[in-house]
Amino acid sequence: MTDLVKIQALTAEELLNHFELTDEGSEDVVILDTAPQISIERLRDAGFFHDSVKLLAHGLPKREAVWWACLAARKAQTPETDEANINALLAAEAWAKKPSEDNRLRCKELGELTKSKTAASWAATAAAWCTGSMTPEGEPEVPPPEYLFAHAVAGCVSLAAALIDPEKLEENYKYFIAQGLDLARGGNGQV
Numbered sequence: 430m431t432d433l434v435k436i437q438a439l440t441a442e443e444l445l446n447h448f449e450l451t452d453e454g455s456e457d458v459v460i461l462d463t464a465p466q467i468s469i470e471r472l473r474d475a476g477f478f479h480d481s482v483k484l485l486a487h488g489l490p491k492r493e494a495v496w497w498a499c500l501a502a503r504k505a506q507t508p509e510t511d512e513a514n515i516n517a518l519l520a521a522e523a524w525a526k527k528p529s530e531d532n533r534l535r536c537k538e539l540g541e542l543t544k545s546k547t548a549a550s551w552a553a554t555a556a557a558w559c560t561g562s563m564t565p566e567g568e569p570e571v572p573p574p575e576y577l578f579a580h581a582v583a584g585c586v587s588l589a590a591a592l593i594d595p596e597k598l599e600e601n602y603k604y605f606i607a608q609g610l611d612l613a614r615g616g617n618g619q620v
Contacts, residue, residue: 431464433613436488441468444487447576452477459484469610478602479587485609486582491559493612496525498555498582500618501589501605502548510549513542518549524556533561548592551585 438444442461450456455477459468465488472481486494499522506518517539524532537557543550558578562570586609590601608618 431466433464433466433488433610434615435490435493435613436465437490438465438488441465441484444484447487448483448580450477450480450483452480455480466610466613469606473603473606476599478590478599478606479583481606482586482602482609483579483583485606485613486579486586487576489579489582489609489613491578492525492528494579494582495521495552495556495559497605497609497612497618498548498552498585499525500608501586502552504605505548505589505592510547513539514547514549517543517547517553521549521552521556524559528556528559530561533557533559537561545584548585548589551581551588555579555581555585 440462441459444465445459445461450459455472458471458475458477460471465484469481469485472484489497499518502518502521506515520532520535520539524536533556536553540550540554540557543553545551545554555578558573558581563573564571586605590598590605593601604620607620611620612618
């Protein structure tokens with residue numbers, strides 16, 4: 430039984446059909462034929478944080494996943510964060526609250542402007558990759574691959590964990606995974 434009510438996949442294997450584990454040895458921790466929660470927690474507990482984040486990002490619905498990215502990016506912001514990255518995060522938060530095409534296009538614009546170099550940029554990119562078309566307006570529409578947003582979310586969360594304080598990487602990852610699990614339980618990610 431799982432309490433991650435927002436994750437619709439019945440097994441970890443369903444989610445692993447959309448990405449590969451990257452941490453060496455993490456495949457020995459995942460139990461393919463059980464609820465994703467078991468593998469997410471086992472990966473976290475074994476120290477395979479990035480793979481735990483990826484599995485969770487692929488399990489969350491789009492809005493919750495983007496909101497998780499926003500929470501991580503917000504924590505990674507500093508007083509030195511430039512205006513473009515502040516606006517990228519604000520746009521991603523706006524999309525998570527109201528996933529309109531206008532908000533998605535603003536995320537796409539700011540994600541491209543910030544060049545995928547910050548957590549805020551990846552949060553905006555994740556929102557832009559949830560729906561719509563990846564091509565410029567006026568071009569034939571090309572929808573994003575189904576789970577492309579989850580890759581951006583995982584990148585955002587992992588980058589934020591590393592940027593906040595590299596000396597506390599494990600602590601940062603555990604905090605963000607706790608936020609993601611709270612969202613998967615139907616919470617707001619505030620832990």
